Structures are given as structure tokens and as C-alpha cells.
Amino acid sequence: MATDRIRGNLDLLLLAALASGPAHGYELAASIRERSAGEFDLAEGTVYPALHALESRGLITSSWQVFAGRRRRVYEISAAGRSARDRQAADWQRFASNMNQVLGAPS
């Protein structure tokens, strides 16, 4: 999977992963890798600037929590984030469906 394509959709991937519940960065990177069966193997560090940008746009919130003796920033999707996720997911589904139709594959 082209890294650029993952990077271009990282916001949606993170919002989708956070829709399942609050998580910290390490869990989110692992979740995206597992859900994609290892296909979306992005540089894990890029998750953090993307999370910070989502937070500055009000799509997620975060707070420090201590687990196993380490401080972790735990992220949670906001109501605005859920709306953005739904909208972006619908756009993506429409795009994928159209691509499949053009390529002649079943949508």
C-alpha cells in the first residue's frame, strides 16, 4: 500500500480507530495495523502530529493518564469528530464505489 495514500487518509483512519473508544497513540498505531491486516504499516511517529492537528481542529480531545507507571496522552473522539468521520467515510465509500465501477470490479 502506497505510504502517500495512507498519509492522505490518516485523519480518517485515526477518527475511525478512535470511534471504537479512547486510546493512546501506541494503541492507535497498532489498531490501524491490525485492522488492515498489516497492510497499513505507517511510520508510527506520524500518528502524533496528526493527532495534535485533529485536536487543534476540535475533532478529538485528550488528557494525560498514567498506565503501568508511564504518562500517556489518551485521545477521545468528540461529537464534531464523529460527524467528520461519518462524512469522510461516506465520501470515501462513494469514491471507492466509483473507482470500482470504472475499473469494472464489483462495487
Next chain:
Amino acid sequence: MTSDRIDAYLDDMLDRLEGTPAERRRMLTEAETHLRDSAAALERGGMNTEAAQSAAIASFGDAPTIAKASNRRSPSALLGALVRAGVQLSVCGFAAIGVAALLARGLSLVTSTQWVYGAPAGYTFTAAQCTHWLAVQPAASNCRDAAALESSDDSFLFILAAAIMGLIVAGVILAVMRLARRRPRRVVRNLPRNVTAAIGATAFLGTGLALVVAATADGVARGPRGQGALYADAAVALIFGVVFGIQFLLTIRAVPTTPA
């Protein structure tokens, strides 16, 4: 002594990160937690410590790339930070104008209206200027005195204008703060304090030095303005500049580290 690859990686990243101390500390803390978790998981899978740390770093991404991504700001965030810094410096600017006008007024009481507000000796008034000054200051005996008295009166307008502008800016700040409380909580990124302080120091010290030059030159180049008023403006600008300069030096002062 054992080498900790994660520590070395974090040192490299810290050196490349930009932003406020809180932003850099947050990114660094998150990176360290992530790398330690990742390395611990790999060690549990059978790797030795050094190999696990190397693999964790490789998965995380190289420090220049991650720091570059972290340093990136959206144009709107950058614009917002610049506007906030501009407003902060404007408030100081208006305060400086007000203080300088008051200082000039005080200076005229202990020296003379002519020295503080009068035109330099070499300045030649045009006939139109003389007619204007004498019309607005009919009590003055000559053109030069009329110009000085009018300039003195204008200084009150400066104080008033500075106070009104300061109140408007303060009102806008309060309105924006009130509005921000009603909206969902967002992370506000400001310019780093050392950048704002450096801009303030440069602007005020530069203005102060330019005013000192204009005052000491005492030639027609400064126009029909009094030497004392320019010295008062220069003194206030330099004081503000020095305060910003000290603030800048304090923000960039190296934090002493204790040996490990």
C-alpha cells in the same frame, strides 16, 4: 555504561522540535512512551534490548521526518498565532505611546514647551504654516510659539487616542475570550514566547534608537517636532525594548542539567 538508543533518538528529536516548551515536551513524552512500549513488546517476543530499541525506532520513523511533521502548522493556526502575538505587542505599543506622551508633558513642565514641543532652530515655517498655527493658537506671539503650543495640545490627543485604542483592543480580546469559552475546547497554539519577545525587543529598540538619532540630530530632518518629545518617546521605547530583550534572554537561557 550502557547505550540507550531511545534516549539518543529523543535527544536528536528534541534538538529538531520547534514550538512552545509545552508542545515540545508533549511530543517528546508521547514519543518516549511509544518507543518504550514498542521496545518492551519486542523484548517480550525474544529480542535483546538493543535490537528491540533499534526496531522500535525504525517503526516509529526517523527523527528528522517526525520532527518535521510535528513542526508543521496549518496556515490558519500560524495566522492565528501571528494575530495573537500582534495584538499582544499592539497593547504594549499603545501603552508606550500613552506613557511617552505623559512623560513629554511632564518634561515640558520642568524644561520648556519650546524644547519639548517646538520646532528645531533651523526649521523654516512656510507662510501657510504660520497662518495655520497662529489661527489655531491666537494667544501665541509668534509663529514658532504657536507651533509649539499646538504640538503640546496635540500630545493630549495622543494620550486620548492611545487610551481609546488600548480600550478597543482590550475589548476585542475580552470578546474573543468570551466567545472561545462558548465553543468546544480547542488547542490554541501561540508563537513561542522567545519569538514574540525577540520581535518586541527588535521593534522597540529599533524605534528607540531611531528616535534618539532624530532627537540628537536636532536638524530639520525631524520636522516641526520638539527635541524633548523625541527624547521622551525614545526613552519609553528603549525601556520597553530592554524589558522585551531581558524576557528574550531569559527564555533562551540554557537550563542547567544535572549529570546522569
